[in-house]
Amino acid sequence: KAGVTQTPRYLIKTRGQQVTLSCSPISGHRSVSWYQQTPGQGLQFLFEYFSETQRNKGNFPGRFSGRQFSNSRSEMNVSTLELGDSALYLCASTQNWGLQETQYFGPGTRLLVL
Amino acid sequence: DQQVKQNSPSLSVQEGRISILNCDYTNSMFDYFLWYKKYPAEGPTFLISISSIKDKNEDGRFTVFLNKSAKHLSLHIVPSQPGDSAVYFCAATRENAGGTSYGKLTFGQGTILTVHP
Numbered sequence: 003k004a005g006v007t008q009t010p011r012y013l014i015k016t017r018g019q020q021v022t023l024s025c026s027p028i029s030g031h032r033s034v035s036w037y038q039q040t041p042g043q044g045l046q047f048l049f050e051y052f053s054e055t056q057r058n059k060g061n062f063p064g065r066f067s068g069r070q071f072s073n074s075r076s077e078m079n080v081s082t083l084e085l086g087d088s089a090l091y092l093c094a095s096t097q098n099w100g101l102q103e104t105q106y107f108g109p110g111t112r113l114l115v116l
Numbered sequence: 117d118q119q120v121k122q123n124s125p126s127l128s129v130q131e132g133r134i135s136i137l138n139c140d141y142t143n144s145m146f147d148y149f150l151w152y153k154k155y156p157a158e159g160p161t162f163l164i165s166i167s168s169i170k171d172k173n174e175d176g177r178f179t180v181f182l183n184k185s186a187k188h189l190s191l192h193i194v195p196s197q198p199g200d201s202a203v204y205f206c207a208a209t210r211e212n213a214g215g216t217s218y219g220k221l222t223f224g225q226g227t228i229l230t231v232h233p
Binding site: 006008033034035037044045047049050051052057058060090092094096102104105106107108109110112 | 148150152157158159160161162165167205207211215216217218219220221222223224225226
């Protein structure tokens with residue numbers, strides 16, 4: 003099976019712009035979670051989607067949003083970018099939650115905000 | 117509020133010896149724990165996990181121990197190899213709680229392991 007894929011791998015934006023990141027989960031996986039990794043805060047949970055519904059959300063401002071499509075692919079959007087949004091954004095997938103299944107991570111999208 | 121803590125930022129070990137990475141947690145509701153390995157500019161790679169109903173789980177060179185009363189888990193790598201050099205993260209979750217637990221792993225800050233030839 004192919005792993006979790008994320009596009010693009012690298013992105014440079016300027017403050018005030020918006021950005022959309024894409025994630026394709028492992029085939030058959032319906033739960034997709036997003037994380038932000040920064041040197042200061044480590045890996046922080048953004049949100050989780052299952053069957054096109056957001057089931058859980060972390061402590062991030064409303065500028066961070068996401069969605070999931072019927073094929074389980076997910077996108078996250080960050081509007082009005084700030085310098086502090088520079089980070090590695092990771093997507094992870096699993097079949098479902100509550101079955102002690104492992105989350106498998108993609109390679110990440112490195113976002114730099116200038 | 118750091119619910120999962122890895123108090124050693126780095127660990128240096130000789131090839132062939134044992135590497136022991138430690139992790140402490142404060143939330144007694146966590147019931148499933150995972151270890152991931154991460155190289156720079158890549159996503160975390162799953163290593164091994166353990167349910168709270170067990171105290172030990174082995175997979176090849178990797179063994180995870182869980183001490184629930186101490187809220188402590190450790191990852192043992194035996195023997196250590198230079199290719200094991202990476203950042204190791206422990207993570208915890210409440211798998212059957214639903215709600216604010218869906219899809220959420222809580223990570224420690226990571227420990228940089230360096231294995232010298």
